[in-house]
Amino acid sequence: MKKLLFFMVILFVSLLGVSKSSLACNTPFCNAGGQEIEFWDIKTDGNWFNQCGESKTWTFDLDTDTLTPTGVNIDPEDTINKAYLLIYFTDDENDWYKKEYAQLIYDGYTPPGFSNFEVDAGRVSFNVSSFLSGADHQLTVTITRNSGDFGVSWLKVHGCYTDNPPQVPEPDSLLLAGTGLVMMGCFLVWRRKKIKIAVK
Numbered sequence: 001m002k003k004l005l006f007f008m009v010i011l012f013v014s015l016l017g018v019s020k021s022s023l024a025c026n027t028p029f030c031n032a033g034g035q036e037i038e039f040w041d042i043k044t045d046g047n048w049f050n051q052c053g054e055s056k057t058w059t060f061d062l063d064t065d066t067l068t069p070t071g072v073n074i075d076p077e078d079t080i081n082k083a084y085l086l087i088y089f090t091d092d093e094n095d096w097y098k099k100e101y102a103q104l105i106y107d108g109y110t111p112p113g114f115s116n117f118e119v120d121a122g123r124v125s126f127n128v129s130s131f132l133s134g135a136d137h138q139l140t141v142t143i144t145r146n147s148g149d150f151g152v153s154w155l156k157v158h159g160c161y162t163d164n165p166p167q168v169p170e171p172d173s174l175l176l177a178g179t180g181l182v183m184m185g186c187f188l189v190w191r192r193k194k195i196k197i198a199v200k
Helices: 002-023 171-199
Strands: 036-043 047-049 055-061 079-090 101-106 122-127 138-147 150-162
Touching: 036 055, 047 138, 055 150, 079 138, 138 150
Parallel strands: none
Antiparallel strands: 036 150, 047 150, 055 138, 079 122, 079 150, 101 138
């Protein structure tokens, strides 16, 4: 009986260890097996909002900004697979006196519930993949103070993209275009000679 009890305890402890290790989150943000490259673009020029109607706009241009950690820019032909906007708000937490409210707009879109949201210290995030999937790869974020005082420490666009090489013409297309130019040149020379003979 003692052996059976000892065996059951060992089995339970080993299963508990296996289940904890399987719950660990080791999933990479980007598709590690594919061609996705992780990037982020961070704006650290925050702002303290304490004036009535005060507004500040930040522009993320992934084609011209230097990105981290790759240190390269996304080219117009590259594909943004996923992107998230993260904003870190700071607040003096004096909600007992007056709560802070603001409006958030990115690329002309106000997310549901953010036309007059209560600002609390912490981070908020939004899926902005569809706003960056176009050819310009730009995102404009505007925060407007409605009431109270609060701050924005930083904003970040974090995502994954696929590096697509620029389109290079196929050899067959080049051969076809070259042959067409040679034929057109021969035709023009032949026609010029024909016109000279007709004039004489």
